[in-house]
Amino acid sequence: MELMVATTNKGKLKEIRRLLADTGIQVKGLDEIPDLPEIVEDGDTFEANARKKALTVARHCGCLTLADDSGLVVEALQGEPGVYSARYAGPGASDSDNNQKLLAAMTGLPREQREAAFHCAMALCEPSGVCHIFQGRLQGLILEEPRGGGGFGYDPLFLVPEYGKALAELPLEIKNRISHRGEALRQTLAYLQQQ
Ligand SMILES: O=P(O)(O)OP(=O)(O)OP(=O)(O)OC[C@H]1O[C@@H](n2cnc3c(O)ncnc32)[C@H](O)[C@@H]1O
């Protein structure tokens, strides 16, 4: 089976490819599609954005497509950066810009107010318009300074309490085992394998 994975994020694609290795599913990337239309992520929820990304690409390429919309939800910041995680520090923001903005917003907050969760919504869409949505979540704490060189995005600032380590300090295998994305993808896979 072939599956188009509609993401422009190399870190996500690497995690998804690893999670699908040895499943017999052949992953295709957006680089294989010419003239891809621009997709504006203007939904109010992770689910709405995931659906929009997957559906646009599925219709364009005529292939079964998976898209991931994800982000960091911080309770003390009223749910920010949330669906705006990729552009928290403004349009075109880098991971480092976003991390700096997050640290600044949380300066001085004690440990009990540093709780956060990564959320992931995955949409699996057929060109016909039929979609299935799967969700995953990972609970943790926002560190006071970045740690580790792995992963991407907010991983250096996200402490996984069970490991006493930032996500960026954990090997990919462990991140995939515990992460929001791993959880959502395992559900997607279970669904695909029932078909
Ligand atoms: O939309 P696509 O093309 O998939 O790529 P993107 O990077 O724009 O992805 P999102 O719109 O879903 O934005 C998610 C942002 O949330 C952050 N994020 C999501 N999952 C993460 C993870 O596992 N570790 C660290 N940061 C993550 C990261 O900064 C992403 O840029």
Ligand SMILES: [Mg+2]
């Ligand atoms: Mg995006």
